[in-house]
Amino acid sequence: MSSGTDILLEVEHLWKIYGPHERNIDLTKPFSLEEAIAKGAVAAVCDISFKVAQGEVFVIMGLSGSGKSTLIRCLLRLIEPTAGKIRVGGEEVTSMDEHQLNRFRRTRVAMVFQHYGLLPHRTVLENVAFGLKLRGVGREERESAAREAIRQVGLEGWETRYPAALSGGMQQRVGIARALVQNPELLLMDEPFSGLDPLIRREMQDELLRLQKELRKTIVFVTHDLNEALRMGDRMAVMQQGTFVQVGRPQEIIMHPANDYVRRFVQDERRFMLMSGTADKRVEKLAHTAGRKFIAG
Ligand SMILES: Nc1ncnc2c1ncn2[C@@H]1O[C@H](COP(=O)(O)OP(=O)(O)OP(=O)(O)O)[C@@H](O)[C@H]1O
Numbered sequence: 041m042s043s044g045t046d047i048l049l050e051v052e053h054l055w056k057i058y059g060p061h062e063r064n065i066d067l068t069k070p071f072s073l074e075e076a077i078a079k080g081a082v083a084a085v086c087d088i089s090f091k092v093a094q095g096e097v098f099v100i101m102g103l104s105g106s107g108k109s110t111l112i113r114c115l116l117r118l119i120e121p122t123a124g125k126i127r128v129g130g131e132e133v134t135s136m137d138e139h140q141l142n143r144f145r146r147t148r149v150a151m152v153f154q155h156y157g158l159l160p161h162r163t164v165l166e167n168v169a170f171g172l173k174l175r176g177v178g179r180e181e182r183e184s185a186a187r188e189a190i191r192q193v194g195l196e197g198w199e200t201r202y203p204a205a206l207s208g209g210m211q212q213r214v215g216i217a218r219a220l221v222q223n224p225e226l227l228l229m230d231e232p233f234s235g236l237d238p239l240i241r242r243e244m245q246d247e248l249l250r251l252q253k254e255l256r257k258t259i260v261f262v263t264h265d266l267n268e269a270l271r272m273g274d275r276m277a278v279m280q281q282g283t284f285v286q287v288g289r290p291q292e293i294i295m296h297p298a299n300d301y302v303r304r305f306v307q308d309e310r311r312f313m314l315m316s317g318t319a320d321k322r323v324e325k326l327a328h329t330a331g332r333k334f335i336a337g
Pocket residue numbers: 058059082083084102103104105106107108109110111264
């Protein structure tokens with residue numbers, strides 16, 4: 041990690057074990073964990089540590105069941121970690137009481153899910169403003185902030201419509217506006233574009249990259265799509281069975297996959313690059329590297 045970079049998110053030795061006795065497992069003793077697993081516990085996140093710099097887009101990629109959703113949900117304790125530490129901007133999330141955690145979720149972090157989860161009987165404007173309403177922000181102020189977020193995601197003119205009148209892509213724009221209106225430092229996105237047609241998906245990726253140029257949020261972005269990971273990520277982590285098997289810049293991972301699992305993931309991309317002799321150019325284009333911030337993997 042280069043010195044002088046501001047770290048926003050710090051995760052240390054994070055574990056999530058699903059199972060009836062997850063709290064009683066002594067993680068310092070491999071035997072204890074093996075025993076729990078033999079009894080049916082699932083180790084979904086195993087001793088993961090990483091840091092994300094301010095303004096960085098950190099992508100987590102991996103096959104279905106590798107633990108991506110569990111990990112990203114642990115970051116705001118929608119899923120309670122079994123062990124480990126999470127810090128956001130120096131605040132220790134893992135030691136917050138319920139009140140502190142609620143305030144943290146309302147002010148510093150926002151999450152966008154694959155399934156938009158919009159409120160069907162509220163308009164686009166109300167959906168976007170809803171979080172601010174919960175925060176006790178007055179009507180005029182929250183509506184003006186919501187209008188601005190709606191403009192940012194390109195939905196101006198749709199404020200008074202209901203979610204059912206919107207296409208999937210537009211509904212996810214509302215999902216993103218709903219997150220942006222909170223002005224979070226940390227934006228967590230779990231397969232936000234996976235439900236969309238390829239063309240719309242591509243459009244949404246471009247849109248998010250455009251927004252990111254302007255807003256410079258710190259983003260943790262989960263996907264199982266390599267192309268999306270390459271386009272969106274400043275750095276990416278490849279996840280396999282609850283662990284990060286490789287973390288680095290997309291081009292490093294493509295050129296030097298750490299094991300067979302990663303190699304299989306990146307194979308086609310790598311073949312294309314070597315064949316066309318355009319490795320650097322293509323990765324550059326894919327990753328939109330111009331002017332973006334990197335930390336050495
Ligand atoms: N509530 C739960 N109880 C028990 N096991 C769970 C629970 N949620 C997830 N798991 C298990 O934890 C592992 C990781 O699941 P997770 O949903 O985090 O993976 P994922 O990488 O997000 O997969 P996908 O790409 O399908 O969304 C899987 O083995 C899953 O079966």
